[in-house]
Amino acid sequence: MELYTHAYIVAGSSDDARNLAAALICERGGAEPCGVCAHCRKARAGIHPDIETVTTPRDKRQISIEQARALVATANIAPNEAHARVFILDPADALGVNAQDALLQLLEDPPEHVQLILRTDAPGSLIATVRSRCRVVTGSVAKTVATERVTELADAFLDAARHGAAALTRFSFELEKLDRADVAPFLDELRKRTATLARDYARGDRTVSAEFIATLRRAVGECAEYLEYNVGTPHIAAKLCAELSTD
Numbered sequence: 001m002e003l004y005t006h007a008y009i010v011a012g013s014s015d016d017a018r019n020l021a022a023a024l025i026c027e028r029g030g031a032e033p034c035g036v037c038a039h040c041r042k043a044r045a046g047i048h049p050d051i052e053t054v055t056t057p058r059d060k061r062q063i064s065i066e067q068a069r070a071l072v073a074t075a076n077i078a079p080n081e082a083h084a085r086v087f088i089l090d091p092a093d094a095l096g097v098n099a100q101d102a103l104l105q106l107l108e109d110p111p112e113h114v115q116l117i118l119r120t121d122a123p124g125s126l127i128a129t130v131r132s133r134c135r136v137v138t139g140s141v142a143k144t145v146a147t148e149r150v151t152e153l154a155d156a157f158l159d160a161a162r163h164g165a166a167a168l169t170r171f172s173f174e175l176e177k178l179d180r181a182d183v184a185p186f187l188d189e190l191r192k193r194t195a196t197l198a199r200d201y202a203r204g205d206r207t208v209s210a211e212f213i214a215t216l217r218r219a220v221g222e223c224a225e226y227l228e229y230n231v232g233t234p235h236i237a238a239k240l241c242a243e244l245s246t247d
Ligand SMILES: [Zn+2]
Pocket: 025, 026, 027, 028, 033, 034, 035, 036, 037, 038, 039, 040
């Protein structure tokens, strides 16, 4: 995953937030922490000097504006060991509007080394100006990346299907590389797209023909069945693409 942002909203558990924090400073720089480098090990033990968690003080229900200001002040200090300094606000919905306002400047113009993670069950409770500056991660980063990959692949498949047999043949090689675990979500995504296409068709949209929709529905259904019988990914990819090749 491209870590192009300085701020994330993690709509998931505290573990998901800590996992992302470790990934952001991991030496390997992937979507998931490698778990073996020094940064990952310290992060897991909860002793990494560049990961700081800000939470509600004991007996309080809110993260105070003073805590938010202290975070902003600390953010300017360079990291100790890692290339980044990560702040986890958990739960971020405990930030009042004033505390969120205090963070805005940091969100708008963060020092290069700063990463912020706002962990919350209710992203909608954060003010819009904060939300618009964060990338939302649902659950784990790995799950979000997988979902993005599957969505992109479904787009690419439908695009290829509209362009005919040659495009589909090229695409089937792409599809063969799909992780086994992603095949079912991919077919699910196609099923949803088919339903949308059918609904649009019923409303008079003729971007695709009724035959195309019917073929797609049948092919996706059959591939889902194949999957249950443990048929390999290349075979499913080939079948899906062959079914939709009409020219
Ligand atoms: Zn690591």
